[in-house]
Amino acid sequence: MSSSLKKAAGGAPRLFERYVPVDHARVSFDAGFWKSWSETVRDVTIPTQHMRLDEEGFLEVLDFDKPAGPLARPIQPSGLSMQHFFDSDFGKWIEAASYTLKNNPNPDVEAKIDAIVEKLEHGQMADGYLNSWFIRREPEKRWTNLRDLHEMYSMGHLLEGAVAYFQATGKRRFLDVMIRAVDHIIDTFGAEPGKLRGYDAHEEIELALVKLYRVTGDPRHLKLATYFVDERGRMPSYYDEEARRRGEDPADYVYKTYAYSQAHTPVREQTQVVGHAVRAMYLFSAMADLAYENDDPTLKSACDKLFDNLTGRQLYVTGGLGPSASNEGFTREFDLPNETAYAETCAAVALGFWSHRMAQIDLDGKFTDALETVLFNGALSGISRDGEHYFYENVLESHGQNRRWKWHYCPCCPTNIARFITSLGQYFYSAKADEVAVHLYGANTAELDVAGRFLRLKQDTAYPWEGDVRLSVGLSVPASLTFRLRIPGWCRTARISVNGQEIDFSASVERGYAAITREWKDGDEIRLSFDMPVDRLYAHPAVGEDAHRVAFKRGPVVYCVEETDIGTEPQRLRIARDAALEPRFDAGLLGGAVVLEGEALEADAGDWNGTLYRSAPPSLKPKAFKAIPYHLWANRAEGAMQVWLTEK
């Protein structure tokens, strides 16, 4: 079955650009930065995650024929036996695993997925309803609390898993189970008389439905997604009505405001990013999808305002987002505390999803800059170099208390970073008519269909450690194509040559992408050279936590200082404004990485004599200084870490 997306691409004129991302399975990381990360996730992360899901009891929830008592091994630390949304976790694991299957068939993984699918099919209710908690524990309460209990969120993740598994293997069984579940939702929810006018407080089903629509071409699937997004935030709130039906006072809602779920006001009227960060990113991803599919400029314009609000006022320099643990999300603008940063891995991954979608309808480098920022920093920091330890919170400063864990009672992040990396290829290239957009740099080999031709692209590069990229063109017959090459937002000096001839591309740069149109033939070679000095970054004065502080970034990679490298807490360092910082490739550092070295000053604690406050500022002494990529922190000895360093 070909996707409806491809069929629609040649249709009537559309409001937006409609780039089509290359399929992830057609991009191979056979060398360079992403090679070992991809292999680690495929060979370590995917199998160990299944092992954890199994041993921690997450799969046990699918034993529909057993009494739904406590799990054999209750989830710690809450003593929790089961959560309403456990289905989402193996849904995401199936999705992540599926992305590896096309190029690396794995009967063992397939068997594990099939076993889950069989249990799901067995447990699914006759009318299509599917949620392991409610079916086993309180079927009479299904659909009575969309505000808190995540039924559609869970189904959405199963649906994404089913689509990915179908695309990887051609097996329909899981997809059919989920289509029946979606049919049930269509029968139950909608603006039509007799249906419940509800929508899930944790967004996810919306973007999953667009994925389904792109596979089935069934307009009812797109219509349901559209309904959920349009209905959101309509007043009086469905959640009030629903709470009253449960005999509860809506005023007792624990999060106090539906802004927690971006349901305080219709989505097209939202201008500030609020509430739970992952929910927000999933919603905005769906809004971008629907702008794309429905040619809806009002959704695009809402997304634009929200994106500018996020990146201009609420985004960590690492691409982390959502500073607060209490709502797992946003607080006030410019509130970006470092040590207590929540900055959930899932939220950074989902910002990648949203940014990528935005770039398909509006080829603007600001979107791919955000994608690249999360990719090399705030999302990648969520997984350890060994591929089996994780962060939920991605703080920008620590005194050593933040350690990676093997598993979590709410393990949403591990499978999210896994599916991001196993599907990474799709983020590199998009095509439209006779155009190819190159969004990301990094060694890979890709196959594309453009303007009816088969195009092979190969990037040779040490990116992100170096800014030189050789892009080789493979074509069986010559073709007239436009390459739109992203000039990264962090780059102040770029050079491009074609077949050894430097070209002046500056006039062709439009919103961060340089355009080169010509008749291309097999063996042509584009060389891109992005100057990659160490950047010193300062935060807007309203970010009180970063006052008098500097962050280091080189290319797309944000740096941090770890105690283990300098033998003292980085909080004691003072960096002179003119301090020289030398980048050096350290092959021995966790698989190889560029580190920054130089001279700092250290605030001396030796002359404080037991006092905590005094009238003389600390004295300073020279101190050798080393910074490593932020995404590599907490992979070695325990200790303090700091991204925003104090300036002298």
Added chain:
Amino acid sequence: MSSSLKKAAGGAPRLFERYVPVDHARVSFDAGFWKSWSETVRDVTIPTQHMRLDEEGFLEVLDFDKPAGPLARPIQPSGLSMQHFFDSDFGKWIEAASYTLKNNPNPDVEAKIDAIVEKLEHGQMADGYLNSWFIRREPEKRWTNLRDLHEMYSMGHLLEGAVAYFQATGKRRFLDVMIRAVDHIIDTFGAEPGKLRGYDAHEEIELALVKLYRVTGDPRHLKLATYFVDERGRMPSYYDEEARRRGEDPADYVYKTYAYSQAHTPVREQTQVVGHAVRAMYLFSAMADLAYENDDPTLKSACDKLFDNLTGRQLYVTGGLGPSASNEGFTREFDLPNETAYAETCAAVALGFWSHRMAQIDLDGKFTDALETVLFNGALSGISRDGEHYFYENVLESHGQNRRWKWHYCPCCPTNIARFITSLGQYFYSAKADEVAVHLYGANTAELDVAGRFLRLKQDTAYPWEGDVRLSVGLSVPASLTFRLRIPGWCRTARISVNGQEIDFSASVERGYAAITREWKDGDEIRLSFDMPVDRLYAHPAVGEDAHRVAFKRGPVVYCVEETDIGTEPQRLRIARDAALEPRFDAGLLGGAVVLEGEALEADAGDWNGTLYRSAPPSLKPKAFKAIPYHLWANRAEGAMQVWLTEK
């Protein structure tokens, strides 16, 4: 009944100094700084607190004959109908109110206290047990969970209330109720065979028992306090044993470590202040009391180590303590975040209790410095200038989200700051043989008995706004006495004159107190003059949050900048190291206070054009600057506040 303390003072030689604080009722604040605070607390705070306790249902818990259903008005925001430790709240209110009664008899307040006492007496179980929760709801569960349920903590506060009410009015009824309750505890707990070897996880009963002992002279009361302190932290833990008796796994303890309650190791082996801050301060207060009463050098030495650890590594510049909300207490050393500071009002008040007790056994200015710091800063900030709004957390930085509240579902702080202020007189002077120690400065008139003589002391001073104090001596017959006059730790230049004659006192200064011994006669006058420039304070380099920041203190008063005074968030200010700061008395500011004025720089947000990060640091423009005493913040318009200001 005279206190056993006075009787014992002339006994056998003791290890420690044993100063006796002057009774609070013998110190009158008839002018100056504390006059209006005392009057506000007596005339506004005490009556409104009773009103809140009544209207919020706290007193309803004493209706022992009614079924123990939900309260008429459940406590918000938890929907809680009743807590196990509500008795402590009216216990503390009775104590606070009682301190006002001796000099200001008030039949209405007495009637309200008598009404509570009557209900308590009526509800008390035949064996003496007294706790409204357990008696009404689950009497069979009494004494089954000392780790979590605060039974002795609540009884301790009732006991302190009973002692204070007896001392104020001579009425024995409440005291007798509580003596019966203590008899019951003595029958139930102890090291003797057949008794439970338990102790309450929330300390309080220990210091209350010493107060009771000082009234009754009954050695069993002192012995019980001693048992509780000696037993604490003995392994294997009583809390493990008790949890198993309840059928629970001790490993499921929500706070994970008994360090939360200072019960992880015997108290004499503790060297770092850990866990819940109020609990720690109440324990250490009891340890100081028992060192005093039992001549126990091991407890004194433990207190010394803990005091130095607290003040050298864990105390906010305001005297606030316990940075973390999650355990209402301590984390790691030097962890002093400003915006998320918990720094509970109760903890600062209780540090006042402890410091004061330490000074009675060891006349060292470091103890009275700490007392004075909390008094003018981190404790006083817990109550509004109007006397009926409160802070639980006393942050050192805010973006305007911290507002004072009228009442709280856990209203421990309001009554704590109330009892601190209504008994404030006791902290000013102590006597021992022919010595008088003057600990605090501030306009007052006091009556003391020293060396068998009646001594009247009067301080005329605008302290803390000015550093000049005139101390007038009133004596019916001349007396040879030593005055030990505290030279505040913040003071670098002090002058003292007697009857107009400047004296050289430097050789007499011992640990922060200058000694003047002579034959004093009626009308003698000591003048103290403490230079009071504006101090710039810097924090130890290990306090990362305060790097590159400066705090202003003048005399004992810590300053802050409020947005309402400068029209911008103080987080945007940069203070030049040589910026001149002029103190000025502002009679219109909340009853009159010295403010600091000068020129700062403001980080300019005007040229950031929607970017959040950039490679150029913020530009700076001049900005008039004003700071007010920290204890006065959040009494006017909503807005941001900062104690630690960024230096240029």
